[in-house]
Amino acid sequence: xxxxxxxxxxxxxxxxxxxxxxxxxxxxxxxxxxxxxxxxxxxxxxxxxxxxxxxxxxxxxxxxxxxxxxxxxxxxxxxxxxxxxxxxxxxxxxxxxxxxxxxxxxxxxxxxxxxxxxxxxxxxxxxxxxxxxxxxxxxxxxxxxxxxxxxxxxxxxxxxxxxxxxxxxxxxxxx
Amino acid sequence: xxxxxxxxxxxxxxxxxxxxxxxxxxxxxxxxxxxxxxxxxxxxxxxxxxxxxxxxxxxxxxxxxxxxxxxxxxxxxxxxxxxxxxxxxxxxxxxxxxxxxxxxxxxxxxxxxxxxxxxxxxxxxxxxxxxxxxxxxxxxxxxxxxxxxxxxxxxxxxxxxxxxxxxxxxxxxxxxxxxxxxxxxxxxxxxxxxxxxxxxxxxxxxxxxxxxxxxxxxxxxxxxxxxxxxxxxxxxxxxxxxxxxxxxxxxxxxxxxxxxxxxxxxxxxxxxxxxxxxxxxxxxxxxxxxxxxxxxxxxxxxxxxxxxxxxxxxxxxxxxxxxxxxxxxxxxxxxxxxxxxxxxxxxxxxxxxxxxxxxxxxxxxxxxxxxxxxxxxxxxxxxxxxxxxxxxxxxxxxxxxxxxxxxxxxxxxxxxxxxxxxxxxxxxxxxxxxxxxxxxxxxxxxxxxxxxx
Numbered sequence: 001x002x003x004x005x006x007x008x009x010x011x012x013x014x015x016x017x018x019x020x021x022x023x024x025x026x027x028x029x030x031x032x033x034x035x036x037x038x039x040x041x042x043x044x045x046x047x048x049x050x051x052x053x054x055x056x057x058x059x060x061x062x063x064x065x066x067x068x069x070x071x072x073x074x075x076x077x078x079x080x081x082x083x084x085x086x087x088x089x090x091x092x093x094x095x096x097x098x099x100x101x102x103x104x105x106x107x108x109x110x111x112x113x114x115x116x117x118x119x120x121x122x123x124x125x126x127x128x129x130x131x132x133x134x135x136x137x138x139x140x141x142x143x144x145x146x147x148x149x150x151x152x153x154x155x156x157x158x159x160x161x162x163x164x165x166x167x168x169x170x171x172x173x174x175x
Numbered sequence: 176x177x178x179x180x181x182x183x184x185x186x187x188x189x190x191x192x193x194x195x196x197x198x199x200x201x202x203x204x205x206x207x208x209x210x211x212x213x214x215x216x217x218x219x220x221x222x223x224x225x226x227x228x229x230x231x232x233x234x235x236x237x238x239x240x241x242x243x244x245x246x247x248x249x250x251x252x253x254x255x256x257x258x259x260x261x262x263x264x265x266x267x268x269x270x271x272x273x274x275x276x277x278x279x280x281x282x283x284x285x286x287x288x289x290x291x292x293x294x295x296x297x298x299x300x301x302x303x304x305x306x307x308x309x310x311x312x313x314x315x316x317x318x319x320x321x322x323x324x325x326x327x328x329x330x331x332x333x334x335x336x337x338x339x340x341x342x343x344x345x346x347x348x349x350x351x352x353x354x355x356x357x358x359x360x361x362x363x364x365x366x367x368x369x370x371x372x373x374x375x376x377x378x379x380x381x382x383x384x385x386x387x388x389x390x391x392x393x394x395x396x397x398x399x400x401x402x403x404x405x406x407x408x409x410x411x412x413x414x415x416x417x418x419x420x421x422x423x424x425x426x427x428x429x430x431x432x433x434x435x436x437x438x439x440x441x442x443x444x445x446x447x448x449x450x451x452x453x454x455x456x457x458x459x460x461x462x463x464x465x466x467x468x469x470x471x472x473x474x475x476x477x478x479x480x481x482x483x484x485x486x487x488x489x490x491x492x493x494x495x496x497x498x499x500x501x502x503x504x505x506x507x508x509x510x511x512x513x514x515x516x517x518x519x520x521x522x523x524x525x526x527x528x529x530x531x532x533x534x535x536x537x538x539x540x541x542x543x544x545x546x547x548x549x550x551x552x553x554x555x556x557x558x559x560x561x562x563x564x565x566x567x568x569x570x571x572x573x574x575x576x577x578x579x580x581x582x583x584x585x586x587x588x589x590x591x592x593x594x595x596x597x598x599x600x601x602x603x604x605x606x607x608x609x610x611x612x613x614x615x616x617x618x619x620x621x622x623x624x625x626x627x628x
């Protein structure tokens with residue numbers, strides 16, 4: 001692209017918004033952002049654009065690039081919330097005594113089955129976490145990870161467990 | 176164990192994390208059984224990121240569903256535009272007011288006055304620090320310090336959220352690091368960059384701010400001669416600019432990469448990046464950056480002995496220097512004119528230009544640049560066999576340098592040159608060697624000088 005190809009900046013904000021409207025709708029639909037969650041994402045991006053308007057040469061490309069990134073962050077955040085919820089749920093099950101004994105045995109069996117389907121590294125980590133009650137510093141020490149990286153590794157393993165519970169990958173792999 | 180199947184709506188809200196903890200727990204327990212029916216539903220609700228690349232595989236929400244939200248947001252944003260303009264004007268006014276005060280009062284105002292707790296003032300200080308780097312490098316440090324102070328006083332509510340506030344803080348610290356770098360104070364620069372890096376790694380900040388901060392950090396790494404690291408960081412910034420379609424900023428990043436290649440001695444890559452930069456930078460809207468790229472290309476051509484090409488390009492670029500009009504750019508033009516004239520054996524022109532440049536740097540208190548210009552001037556005298564002038568320049572250079580700099584190894588190199596001049600033994604090769612050492616050692620106090628010539 002040559003410097004001469006730089007797009008002209010729309011002079012009024014209203015004109016700019018009218019022009020980008022169809023592309024915004026396509027983008028949000030493409031990233032499957034629920035309409036009710038779109039408001040904050042779009043509002044933040046447009047406000048940032050207004051504040052940075054003087055420094056932004058191609059506002060449309062800037063806005064779409066920023067929104068794409070925000071959409072991906074939205075899903076990352078949603079996922080993290082879900083991983084945390086699954087983690088909290090399993091920790092709670094394991095902590096409280098279940099009656100009758102059959103129920104406890106069922107839970108143990110289901111958990112073992114779920115963990116069995118994970119890669120070895122995650123299997124070890126989550127077994128120690130759920131069945132032995134190890135906290136992150138103990139996990140790091142026991143498995144030889146640095147204390148700084150154990151949180152990231154745990155999140156990855158929780159992601160693997162959650163994906164497994166939701167049968168993600170099944171659809172793509174055709175299993 | 177028989178656990179009731181959640182309905183599809185509950186499963187969807189589970190996936191979106193919209194249920195109460197107790198409900199989340201109940202569904203998680205059910206899914207732990209590996210229920211194939213429910214997994215069939217959830218598998219379609221939660222797609223991995225790479226599926227976004229292939230929208231045909233998904234059932235997308237209807238675009239009309241977004242109309243209501245878009246109407247609401249657009250209305251709100253249009254109403255906000257006027258408010259932002261007002262704040263911007265207020266930021267400018269506060270900046271003028273602040274800078275009219277004595278230096279010691281500026282900090283007091285920023286610390287104690289509620290009126291000066293203003294996002295746009297902070298943005299303005301950041302920009303002004305950057306601008307001052309071209310005209311008055313010492314002022315750049317002072318203004319960047321004020322920007323840091325202003326950013327530290329701001330709260331999330333002043334900036335439409337934590338993300339923007341952190342971005343502003345990172346940017347203020349990065350500019351402080353940059354200001355110190357320009358003034359060759361690498362220790363202070365590194366301290367400021369360390370704060371910047373911790374803000375970058377600990378928090379989320381807007382993409383455009385991240386790219387800008389990364390560029391400044393990479394310039395810091397270049398100054399520390401950590402070239403591979405600098406190139407990697409510039410690549411991260413370049414990736415963001417590509418993602419945001421900001422081609423002019425991408426061009427600017429290529430220009431900075433060219434500088435790294437120059438210092439690393441990779442001539443071929445330097446020329447390549449300079450030409451790519453010139454292709455992307457718009458001379459109308461970014462005249463100063465375009466000029467910097469041209470200037471560097473002319474210098475690179477001169478350094479590689481392609482003096483006629485350098486002369487032709489300099490002739491075409493001269494109006495841009497004059498249009499820029501600031502003192503540092505005019506000095507750079509004059510310096511380059513002196514060098515190119517020297518390369519073309521136009522000795523009188525070269526001498527006049529280099530003397531002028533040297534005196535201007537002395538006036539500005541930029542002893543390091545004055546020493547470099549002096550060495551170029553000494554080359555002119557050596558070529559003419561004017562040994563008395565070489566001796567005089569060598570002595571004067573030493574005095575100027577000592578009064579402005581504490582760089583021991585650079586001083587040692589200048590002492591070698593001065594001693595040789597006193598004995599009428601300073602040749603072109605020695606001058607080149609000392610000059611090249613001074614350029615490399617400027618940002619690397621650890622470098623040791625040992626003369627070969």
